[in-house]
Amino acid sequence: MTNRLENIGLMIRNERLRKGLTQEELGERVGVGKAQISKIERGKGLTIKTVTKVLDALGMSASVVLKGEQEIDKNVIAYIVAAISEFAEIHHLSDFYFHKGSCSQL
Known part of the structure; x- marks a missing residue:
């Protein structure tokens, strides 16, 4: 599970960098500080509410992040x-x- 959270954090970091945003700028969009964005990008302190806010701020969909995480039935x-x-x-x-x-x- 930790590995998946780290992957979500890495995806968020990559998208932030792709958009040319600093952690501070993304934090302002989300309503959290730079330190919280740093934690999120390391896969720490993630909640659905926080991830949704960050993804919205980056213009990403939660389904994009979660896709591929499904187990085969x-x-x-x-x-x-x-x-x-x-x-x-x-x-x-x-x-x-x-x-x-x-x-x-x-």
Whole structure:
């Protein structure tokens, strides 16, 4: 979890620098001091409210930051494996063996 927070902080820092803002300038836009922006950029003291304010000040969307942080749904994987298994069976492909969410070559 800490790594993800640090990634959000790094993303915020990179966008601040890309926009040519100092930590102090971003802090003024958000309503916090330079020290707080520094903490945020290191992934410390992050709350949803604070991150939202910072992202708004930078013209970023929270969905941009959170995208890619989703875990893969195991049900989706099971469905894909079942579909591949059915395809292999229909087309008489015997090089692969599919069983209960796993795939291995014979």
